[in-house]
Amino acid sequence: MNRPRAAYVHIPFCAHKCGYCDFASVAGLDSLAGRYLSALERELSLRLAEPQSVDTLFVGGGTPTQLEPRLLERLMTLLRRWLPLSPGGEWTVEANPNTLDATKVGILADAGVGRISLGAQSFDPNALKVLERNHHPGDVSRAVELITRRFRSWSLDLIFGVPGSSLSSWLSDLDAALALAPAHLSCYGLVYEKGTPLWKSLVRGQVQPLDEDLERTMYEATIDRLEAAGLAMYEISNFARPGAECRHNLVYWANEPYFGFGLGAARYLDHVRASNTRDLSAYLRRLESGLVPTGPSEQLPPEARARETAILNLRRTRLGIDRAEFTARTGFQLDDLCGPALERHRQAGLIVDDHRRVRLSRAGLFLADTVMADLL
Ligand code: SF4
Known part of the structure; x- marks a missing residue:
């Protein structure tokens, strides 16, 4: 496998835990942030031994911008040292609306970050309440105003399908987002992740899921x-103006290798999928003892890897699975592996096959999970 050209770094601290959140994130533990950055630097030095230049660097969370300015600056310094960006590279940092101010925006821009991904989720106070977000609709436009002073490239995340929402409230959300003129939007359907407070409310019948x-x-x-607004779909949940696609996420959907550092972070190196522990105290303890913070890992055999490549590629709604690229990457012919399943879904109108590429059709977008399960 080629040396990774992409890296993900996780910062788990949040101002508050949202009701639907299943990410490796913690609230009320900001006092551990300094120790966490020391542990993160230790992890980088143990895993990399020497600095590795990358083409894409994505700092997510949690909420990276929850770090106070002094610590945010320290994070920038250690990332520039260990994961220097190659010329023309893409460096994204996730932010939440009420954690940004001019000082933090300045620290990110001065460090060389080129793209901000802002977790707006909704502009509807009711939806924000159901999601237990701790920002108000007005905080999003204030954050965008700060971001656009220093950044040309930024994205908004939105969630649809929130209990109590309607088609018209969702269209208003989209209009509010478009009024801010982002070049990139991610729109995710709400998922009730097992164990979250929102999932518990669902199980107890306290919230009603939206009709399918x-x-x-x-x-x-x-x-x-x-x-219609010029943001073309390029992945099942992602939309962008031409050239504004997230290059880092395209690495995942191409099934290329990537580094991952920080609490719960996943990595894909030498055909092994692995992730760090999601337990913050175990993460700190292990690194403070000079040990890597191991978690689950899985080495896929070549055929399973090829099938995984097919389903990840299929998420790319325009590129789809390119037969030549697929063979070059996996050593398998797509039709030898998935021929009958592809033919079945082509006949059912769920995929479009022009002999060079296989892509989800419009109808297939709504049944993507079924098509993918079949290819796997
Ligand atoms: S801000 Fe994001 S990571 Fe933090 S609790 Fe909310 S959803 Fe989870």
Whole structure:
């Protein structure tokens, strides 16, 4: 496998834990942030031995911008040292609306960050309440105003299918987002992750999930509204103006290798998928003892790896699975592996096959999980 050209770094601290959140994130533990950065630097030195230049660097969380300015500056310094960006590279940092101020925006821009991904999720106070987000709709536009002073490239995350929402409230959300003129938008359908407070409310019957047909209508409306506004869909949940696609995420969907550092971070190196422990005290303890913070890992045999490549590629709605690229990457012919399944889904109208590429059709977008499960 080629040396990774992409790296993900996780910062787990948040101002507050949102009700739907299943990420490796912690609230109320900011006092551990200094120790965490020392542990992170130790992990970088143990795993890399020497600095590695990357083409894409994505700092996510948690909320990286929850770090106080002094620590945010320290994070920037250690990343510039260990993971220097190659010329023309893409460096993204995730932010939440009420954790940004001019000082933090300045620290990120001065360090060489080129792209901010802002977790807006909704502009509807009711939806924000159901999601237990701790920002108000007005905080998003204030954050965007700060970001656009220093950054040309930025993205918004939105969530649809929130209990209590309607098609018209979702369309208003999309309009509010478009009014801010982002070049990139991620729109995710709400997932009730097992064990989260929102999932528990669902199980107890305290929240009503949205009707599936309504969710599908919302998704269709998203594709139409965003495409009409010049933001083309390039992945099942991602939309961008030409050239504004997230290069880091394209690495995942191409099934290329990447580094991952920090609490719970996943990596894909030498055909092994592995992740760090999600337990913050174990992460700190192990690194403070000079040990890597190991978690689950899995080495896939070549055929399983090839099938995984097929389903990840299929998420790319325009590129799809390119037969020549697939063979070059996996050593397998796509049709030898998945021929009958592809033919079945082509006949059912769920995929489009022009002999060079296989892509999800519009109908296939709504049944992507079924098509992918079949290819796997
Ligand atoms: S801000 Fe993001 S990472 Fe933090 S708790 Fe909320 S959803 Fe989770």
